Amino acid sequence: MGLGLAATVAGGGLALGSDGVVEGGGAEQATMNAVAIAIGRRMARCYVRRIGTHRKPPDREARGHTIGVEADAACSSCGLVVEGGTQGCQRLFESIGLREYEDMRFARYHRIVVDVYAMQHPDRYGRSAKSFAAHLTGLCAWIDDEASAQSVNAAVQRWLSGPSPIEKPALPTSFGADTVRALVDTDDPVRYGQVLRRWARTTWDAYASLHSTAHAWIAAAQR
Ligand SMILES: [Zn+2]
Numbered sequence: 001m002g003l004g005l006a007a008t009v010a011g012g013g014l015a016l017g018s019d020g021v022v023e024g025g026g027a028e029q030a031t032m033n034a035v036a037i038a039i040g041r042r043m044a045r046c047y048v049r050r051i052g053t054h055r056k057p058p059d060r061e062a063r064g065h066t067i068g069v070e071a072d073a074a075c076s077s078c079g080l081v082v083e084g085g086t087q088g089c090q091r092l093f094e095s096i097g098l099r100e101y102e103d104m105r106f107a108r109y110h111r112i113v114v115d116v117y118a119m120q121h122p123d124r125y126g127r128s129a130k131s132f133a134a135h136l137t138g139l140c141a142w143i144d145d146e147a148s149a150q151s152v153n154a155a156v157q158r159w160l161s162g163p164s165p166i167e168k169p170a171l172p173t174s175f176g177a178d179t180v181r182a183l184v185d186t187d188d189p190v191r192y193g194q195v196l197r198r199w200a201r202t203t204w205d206a207y208a209s210l211h212s213t214a215h216a217w218i219a220a221a222q223r
Contacts, residue, residue, distance in 0.1 A: 078120040137152070138153055
């Protein structure tokens with residue numbers, strides 16, 4: 001369902017940027033596909049790590065093109081100040097997906113990284129009520145118990161694939177002080193897990209007004 005490359009990138013797991021909810025296309029699906037395509041392009045160029053640093057693609061430099069340096073700006077959603085602003089933040093997220101693809105020590109964190117990033121960027125990854133619910137409950141389940149999160153996510157996915165009438169709630173005005181930047185800057189897998197847990201926790205805390213909603217959705221999914 002339009003997840004070909006994304007599924008490949010995910011190595012058989014959850015597709016990057018996907019909550020597993022098939023909604024028959026639309027802008028959000030297009031955005032997710034764009035993420036997968038962008039990753040594919042970068043894989044093809046073997047231009048891999050440290051997309052957030054100030055290195056330029058070597059193939060373009062070799063052709064002598066003059067490349068404008070993007071100014072640092074704040075991501076419109078999470079507030080991260082990064083080269084390229086919102087687009088730069090998106091590129092950092094894509095670089096995380098690449099590392100998960102290349103290095104199995106990071107692959108186990110794929111789903112929760114997507115859920116946390118989605119909850120910091122709900123304008124892109126939580127537009128529909130069902131997408132929003134999938135990511136919010138994914139974050140909730142992982143915070144509650146990492147070991148059982150996968151089975152909770154499967155139950156939620158089945159639930160959301162059915163009628164499951166839900167409405168998208170009002171969102172908080174900010175999504176926590178930590179950003180995806182901390183993950184990009186962490187190479188050690190153990191330390192990565194620690195940084196990720198902190199990022200997930202601060203993001204979850206920012207959604208305090210929706211904790212009861214998340215738990216209610218999970219309970220409905222498991223009924
Ligand atoms: Zn951002």
